[in-house]
Amino acid sequence: MLGLSKKDTTFLFIVIGLTMLTPFLLQPFPEGTGLTTFNAGYPDLMQRIAIFGIFAIGFNILFGLTGYLSFGHAAFLGVGSYSTVWMYKLLGYNVLPGLLLAIVVSALFALLIGYVSLRRSGIYFSILTLAFAQMCYNLAYSVLTPLTNGETGLQVYSNDPQVLMGDGSPTSPHFFGIVMNESAKLNLGGWEFTFNNGYYFVAIIAILAFYVSLRIFRSPFGLMLRAIKTNQTRLNYTGVNSRPYTLAAFVISGMYAGLAGGLLASMDPLAGAERMQWTASGEVVLMVILGGAGTLLGPVLGAGFIKYFENIFSKINDQVLHQWFSWMPDGIENLLIGISHFFVGKSWHLTLGLLFMLVVIFLPGGLVEGGQRIAGAFRSRKSKDDGKHAPKAQPSAAE
Amino acid sequence: MDAIILQILNGLDKGSAYALIALGLTLIFGTLGVVNFAHGALFMIGAFCAVLLQRIMGLSYEQVDPEKTDFLGKPLVVKVPYVESWFGADFGAWLINWSVPLSILLAIPVMLLVGFIMERGLIKHFYKRPHADQILVTFGLAIVLQELIKYFFGANPIQTGAPTQFAGSMDFGAILGFDPNVIMYPYWRLVYFAFAAVVIFGVFAFLQFTTFGMVVRAGMADRETVGLLGINIDRRFTLMFGLAAAVAGVAGVMYTPILAPNYHMGMDFLVLSFVVVVVGGMGSLPGAVAAGFLLGILQSFASMNEIKSLIPGIDQVIIYLVAILILLTRPRGLLGRAGVMEE
Numbered sequence: 123m124l125g126l127s128k129k130d131t132t133f134l135f136i137v138i139g140l141t142m143l144t145p146f147l148l149q150p151f152p153e154g155t156g157l158t159t160f161n162a163g164y165p166d167l168m169q170r171i172a173i174f175g176i177f178a179i180g181f182n183i184l185f186g187l188t189g190y191l192s193f194g195h196a197a198f199l200g201v202g203s204y205s206t207v208w209m210y211k212l213l214g215y216n217v218l219p220g221l222l223l224a225i226v227v228s229a230l231f232a233l234l235i236g237y238v239s240l241r242r243s244g245i246y247f248s249i250l251t252l253a254f255a256q257m258c259y260n261l262a263y264s265v266l267t268p269l270t271n272g273e274t275g276l277q278v279y280s281n282d283p284q285v286l287m288g289d290g291s292p293t294s295p296h297f298f299g300i301v302m303n304e305s306a307k308l309n310l311g312g313w314e315f316t317f318n319n320g321y322y323f324v325a326i327i328a329i330l331a332f333y334v335s336l337r338i339f340r341s342p343f344g345l346m347l348r349a350i351k352t353n354q355t356r357l358n359y360t361g362v363n364s365r366p367y368t369l370a371a372f373v374i375s376g377m378y379a380g381l382a383g384g385l386l387a388s389m390d391p392l393a394g395a396e397r398m399q400w401t402a403s404g405e406v407v408l409m410v411i412l413g414g415a416g417t418l419l420g421p422v423l424g425a426g427f428i429k430y431f432e433n434i435f436s437k438i439n440d441q442v443l444h445q446w447f448s449w450m451p452d453g454i455e456n457l458l459i460g461i462s463h464f465f466v467g468k469s470w471h472l473t474l475g476l477l478f479m480l481v482v483i484f485l486p487g488g489l490v491e492g493g494q495r496i497a498g499a500f501r502s503r504k505s506k507d508d509g510k511h512a513p514k515a516q517p518s519a520a521e
Numbered sequence: 522m523d524a525i526i527l528q529i530l531n532g533l534d535k536g537s538a539y540a541l542i543a544l545g546l547t548l549i550f551g552t553l554g555v556v557n558f559a560h561g562a563l564f565m566i567g568a569f570c571a572v573l574l575q576r577i578m579g580l581s582y583e584q585v586d587p588e589k590t591d592f593l594g595k596p597l598v599v600k601v602p603y604v605e606s607w608f609g610a611d612f613g614a615w616l617i618n619w620s621v622p623l624s625i626l627l628a629i630p631v632m633l634l635v636g637f638i639m640e641r642g643l644i645k646h647f648y649k650r651p652h653a654d655q656i657l658v659t660f661g662l663a664i665v666l667q668e669l670i671k672y673f674f675g676a677n678p679i680q681t682g683a684p685t686q687f688a689g690s691m692d693f694g695a696i697l698g699f700d701p702n703v704i705m706y707p708y709w710r711l712v713y714f715a716f717a718a719v720v721i722f723g724v725f726a727f728l729q730f731t732t733f734g735m736v737v738r739a740g741m742a743d744r745e746t747v748g749l750l751g752i753n754i755d756r757r758f759t760l761m762f763g764l765a766a767a768v769a770g771v772a773g774v775m776y777t778p779i780l781a782p783n784y785h786m787g788m789d790f791l792v793l794s795f796v797v798v799v800v801g802g803m804g805s806l807p808g809a810v811a812a813g814f815l816l817g818i819l820q821s822f823a824s825m826n827e828i829k830s831l832i833p834g835i836d837q838v839i840i841y842l843v844a845i846l847i848l849l850t851r852p853r854g855l856l857g858r859a860g861v862m863e864e
Contacts, residue, residue, distance in 0.1 A: 191653045242848060245556055245652050249799045250848055253841040256792060260841075265834030400792060404660060411657055469672045475664030482658040483646070 130336060137332055137419070141325045144168055145315050148430075152312025159442055160434060165305055165318030166389070167433045171426045172324040173385045176331045178409040178421030180378020183338060185407070186416035188371045189351030193248045193403050194235070194255025198228040198376045200262060200398030202383025204269070207276045207393045210295070214286035215278075217295050217302070217323075217388040221381060228380020229373055236372035240365060243354065255400055262395040275394035295388045297323055302388055324385055331378060332422070338374070339418060347371055351416075379406075408478050414488030423489050428474065435470035523694060523703045528821045530693065534710040534779060536817020537717030541772035542794035543801065543809035544724060545765035551741045551804040552761045555644050556652050558659040561791025562666040563632065563766045567773025568782035569670055570631055571624035572679050578604055578617045619684045621777055628770045636766030640759045663787065671784040683709040683778035709778050716775050720768060721810055727764075728806075737761055741804075796844040802857020812855055816840050 124131060140147065149163030162168070177199060184190050205227045206220030213219050239250040262270040270276055278284075295302045302320035309315075338344045346367050349357050357364055387393055396402070405428070413424025443462055447455045465473040485492050542564055549557045581602040589597040605613030616623065643662065647655045687708040694704035728734035740747045740754045748754045773782075780786065797816055801808030822828060824836040847854060 191656065238845065238849065242852060245656070245803075246799065246848055246852065248656065249795055250845060252792060253796055253844045257838045257841040260837035261834055264837050401788060407657065407660075464672065469668050472665055472668035472672070475661045475668060479643075479658055479661035479665065482654060482661060483643075486654070 124333070125337065126340070130340065133418075134333060134336060137422075138329055141172070141329055142322075144171075144325070145317055145321070149313060149315055153314060159437060162430055162434060163316055165303070165316055165321050167429065168318065168321045169324050169385075169389050170433075171429045172321065172328045173382050173389070174406070174409060174425040174429055175422040176324075176328050176385065177379055177382035177406055178413070178425040179328075179331050179335045180375040180382070181406045182375075182410050182415060182417075182421040183335060183347070183378070184371050184375035185410055186414075186421070187339070187344060187347045187351065188368055190240075190243070190368060190372070191248050191407070192239075192251040192372075192375075193400060193407070194251035194253075194258075195375065195379050195406055196398050196400065196402035197235070197255040197258040198232060198379035199383035199386070199402065200258065200393070200395065201228050201231050202380035203387045203393035203397055204262075204276055204383075205380075206384040206387035207278065207391060208269075210278050210387075210391050211276075211282040211284065214284045215292060215295050215391070216286065217297050217384075220387065221384040224380045224384030224387075225377050228383070229377045231380075232373045232376025233369070236369050236376070240368050240372060252400055252403070255398060255403055259395055259398040259400070262398060270393075270395060273395070275392050277392040295320075295391055320389060323388070327381070327385065328422075331381070332418075336418060343367070343370070408474070410488075412478060412481050412488055414490030417488070417490040420488050420490040427489065431470065431474065435466050435473060436468065438466040440467075523699045524825070526693070526697070527704045527706075528825060529818055530704070530706050530710075532818030532821035533714045533814070534817075535820060536814035537714050538772060538776050538790065538813075539794055539797045539817050540810045540813025541717055541720060542769055542790055543797040543813050544721060544806060545769040545772075546794055546798050547801070547804060547806055547809040548724070548765040548768075549762060550798070551806070552737060552758050553640075553644065553648065555647060556655045556659070557644070558656050558791065559639070559663040559666065560659075560765075560769055561787035561789070561794065562663040563635065563769040563787070564773040564776075564790055565670060565782065565784070565787030566635060566666065567628050567632060567770030568681075568777050568786065569674060569773075570628040570770065571621050571681050571774045571777045572674060572782055574624040574627050575620045575681055578602065578620045580604075582606075618686075621681060621683055621774065624774045624777075625771050628774045629767050632767040632770030633763040635770075636763035637759060639766070640762040644762065645755075645759075663791070667784050667787060674784065676784060678781035678783040680781050681777040683712075687712055687778075713775050713779065717772070720771065724764075724768065725806070733757065733760075793840060796840055798854075800844050800847045800854055802854030805854065805856040808854055808856030816843065819843060 124134070126134065145163050145168065148168065149161050151157040151161050177195075181192070181195055184192055184195075202224035205223040206217070209220035209223050235251065235254045239247055239254065242250055263272060292299070292301045297319075300319050300323070302323065303318070305316050305318035305321075307314060307316055338347075346362075346364075349362075350364050350367060354364055383393075383397065386397070409424035409428050410421045411424070412427060413422065414420030440459065440463065443459045443466070444455075447458050450458065463469075481488060487494075542560060545563070546557060546560050549555055549560070579602060581600040583598050584601045585596050586599045587596060589599070591597050602613060602617060604616050607613070608616065639662070643658065644655075647658060690705040690707045691711060692701055692704070693706045695701045697704070728738055736747065736752055736754070737757055740752075740758065744754060793816075794813075797812045798809055800816065801810070801812030819839055820836070823839040829836055851857075
């Protein structure tokens with residue numbers, strides 16, 4: 123179905139189900155308990171997870187599949203945001219033209235940067251993309267102020283043309299009348315679930331993006347990209363010119379990044395240069411590595427994980443810690459708070475850095491590999507109990 | 522003419538900082554074959570050694586000064602730094618004033634220790650892994666170090682002054698026969714340049730004229746053969762890592778009067794110094810130094826108003842433009858050796 127094998131179709135439907143039920147899944151604790159801090163079912167965070175999931179899926183096509191480590195992908199994110207906000211300014215708050223322009227412009231950018239950068243491989247490629255991205259960032263901050271509004275960031279003002287705006291049009295981003303930041307709430311027992319238009323809009327796009335990446339992974343083109351990652355020299359000796367394939371992968375991942383940038387602007391109609399900084403490019407690398415580079419679901423998992431912890435961990439302050447540990451004796455309580463204070467609140471980046479190092483050191487395959495290892499351990503124990511020689515576990519659809 | 526000399530001088534201190542960081546990066550890369558994204562963080566830790574010493578020197582207790590009274594006639598309570606009460610008022614004041622240069626004494630053991638722990642604890646396990654993994658793990662480490670510094674010292678830049686003797690500017694123009702006040706150059710930047718020159722020559726001399734350096738150079742060329750000769754090359758490489766960390770650290774210490782240390786200065790300098798290393802040629806020490814000074818001076822030329830009005834924004838992108846051009850025309854960089862990192 124949909125041009126996929128049976129296993130992949132099941133996998134896709136599982137992903138669709140999970141995405142659609144996210145407002146429930148991220149809201150496991152009822153209101154009024156001490157654990158509500160861990161609830162993440164609010165629209166802003168859910169949208170962010172989906173958007174950065176798209177970004178990471180695209181980056182994975184370049185890094186996980188083709189093996190090129192780009193340290194400049196945030197540039198495309200920024201370009202996408204800027205083009206979308208420009209469409210708001212010129213045409214009106216409908217997100218569709220903005221997103222289309224974001225994809226087109228970021229594709230052009232990626233074509234240009236990729237054409238130059240892909241002449242080199244390995245660390246030189248990383249440094250070249252880093253240099254290009256820093257250049258874009260610096261230019262967006264300084265000379266391109268007429269286009270980017272410099273440090274202030276680009277936003278929509280009341281005297282902008284907005285030629286397509288009618289009298290009754292919504293005054294915030296919308297998709298043909300469906301206003302992004304409107305949501306329906308459902309009270310159920312102790313829980314309150316939020317269903318946000320913007321989240322579902324982003325989620326549908328994310329599923330499409332996931333489907334496209336699934337198709338790319340299973341296509342001959344994806345196989346070629348894998349071959350490039352495995353041994354490019356050998357491929358070149360067999361007479362294959364790998365440049366068009368790597369360039370295509372670069373442009374596709376750039377388009378994904380541009381789309382994600384445009385969606386960021388659909389959450390909040392403004393764009394700033396800090397989205398293009400190289401540490402932002404580092405973040406998407408973290409997401410892909412954390413989830414598992416080269417796997418299908420890994421990037422989304424990584425993006426969700428990082429965005430979740432960014433929002434939840436940074437919310438935990440001393441007060442919350444006191445609440446948690448208040449049942450302990452005073453000395454131990456203060457000790458525990460003192461230790462955990464390092465890792466939460468404003469310094470949650472420390473946790474992120476440590477986690478990232480641990481993943482790179484011990485679990486190069488990321489969370490997906492971790493899950494497989496755990497599953498594998500269970501499976502082998504079961505087969506021992508049975509006393510049979512169970513066949514080796516087939517790689518799951520997410521391989 | 523005077524404008525050109527002024528820009529060259531202006532570029533020197535930035536170029537010195539680039540050259541020093543790039544020197545360490547290249548040293549690590551050339552010896553261990555590791556791409557160290559945490560090197561900027563080492564520079565930052567060095568800078569915060571100066572902050573730390575400044576804080577230690579500033580520790581004081583309150584004392585009633587019998588000779589002074591406030592405007593109500595009550596005896597005045599003054600803060601007396603501990604160093605002044607221990608070592609006498611004059612020497613104590615001198616210590617406080619000279620805390621930045623003195624921080625080098627603190628920074629060298631600290632950086633050697635940090636470098637040693639880093640190499641033995643982390644980098645050692647990454648020699649055989651791909652460069653992407655090395656980049657990623659050291660990038661994670663850089664985040665951790667940066668956050669630790671932010672946790673202990675806060676997010677704001679911390680002013681750390683040079684000794685008062687180096688406060689003013691030197692009238693360079695008068696010496697060279699131009700009009701006075703045309704070429705003014707702050708003394709500390711001169712000190713920084715001289716310091717960088719000494720460190721760079723020191724490292725080169727160490728590698729060139731000592732047996733240890735000879736072995737390390739041999740190890741850079743062919744690690745296995747040196748190991749087969751019965752030399753414990755691993756231990757020497759660990760020491761080289763410590764040395765590179767110490768070079769980055771003292772470079773950070775001395776840079777504090779020019780740029781107030783903040784927690785993200787490491788990342789800022791890291792990107793630039795990687796560009797420097799690539800322009801100079803990966804694995805080439807003279808290349809790193811030459812490219813550092815070249816890019817520093819080019820940057821200061823590009824920030825001249827005449828050039829900025831000719832090509833707007835050039836000051837922001839000149840370094841990256843040069844790097845892109847060099848990488849595309851001379852993939853090995855200016856002075857790079859063949860066969861390094863050319864997968």
